[in-house]
Amino acid sequence: MARSYVKEARRRVGPKRARIVPIVERLLAEHEDATIALKFRNDLELLVSVMLSAQTTDVNVNRVTERLFEKYRRPEDYLAVPVEELENDIRATGFFRQKTKSLRGTMAMLLEEFDGEVPARMVDLLSLPGVARKTANVVVAERGQAEGIVVDTHVRRLSQRLGLTRQEDPVKIERDLIRLVPREYWNAFPHLLIWHGRRVCIARTPRCEVCVLNDLCPASRVEAVTPASHARA
Numbered sequence: 001m002a003r004s005y006v007k008e009a010r011r012r013v014g015p016k017r018a019r020i021v022p023i024v025e026r027l028l029a030e031h032e033d034a035t036i037a038l039k040f041r042n043d044l045e046l047l048v049s050v051m052l053s054a055q056t057t058d059v060n061v062n063r064v065t066e067r068l069f070e071k072y073r074r075p076e077d078y079l080a081v082p083v084e085e086l087e088n089d090i091r092a093t094g095f096f097r098q099k100t101k102s103l104r105g106t107m108a109m110l111l112e113e114f115d116g117e118v119p120a121r122m123v124d125l126l127s128l129p130g131v132a133r134k135t136a137n138v139v140v141a142e143r144g145q146a147e148g149i150v151v152d153t154h155v156r157r158l159s160q161r162l163g164l165t166r167q168e169d170p171v172k173i174e175r176d177l178i179r180l181v182p183r184e185y186w187n188a189f190p191h192l193l194i195w196h197g198r199r200v201c202i203a204r205t206p207r208c209e210v211c212v213l214n215d216l217c218p219a220s221r222v223e224a225v226t227p228a229s230h231a232r233a
């Protein structure tokens, strides 16, 4: 995209601070059903599901956890079986050796440090083996106490297209979003971008012509309606 065109597009939609609330409100109206796609019944299952979801789809994780959670109900259960058995039980989620190591390390630490419960605070979650910022963010947000904003591939792409960040690195993108998005929306915001990214703002073929954000988005492919374009019509 030519530089002048980008500048013009940014000027057309206005500053991001003025756009962010309308963007969130329109997405809330558009995707009322936007919630986490992983299936879980308690905090332990939530943590395990999110750990297993690295590098695979939520559908795939749900397929595996349907059986897994019948067999492994407490942290002790993940340590009571041979390593190979747990590896086999989660094999279909990919990277199963590393994930088994992380799961067992996490379960051991939950028992040693947190009375077998999943801790509530971000700092404690981040101390668990194999639990990175994204995993911890998802867990904390699902419990309604978001301390940050989850940045996955959809959140990254849409934040960039919507001109909410110019960063590439997820940590820096999160920093930009935290400054911009009002705190009451931190839980919902990633789900909204994820669902919008799956349904409308698709990576290769964004459907700008049906997008509720097309007048607020500098990357929109729909021609802006301006006095000049009216005059041409």
Ligand code: SF4
Residues within 6 Å of the ligand: 161, 162, 200, 201, 202, 206, 207, 208, 211, 212, 213, 214, 215, 217, 218, 219, 220, 221
């Ligand atoms: S207008 Fe197009 S590029 Fe912008 S958010 Fe909508 S679909 Fe994506």
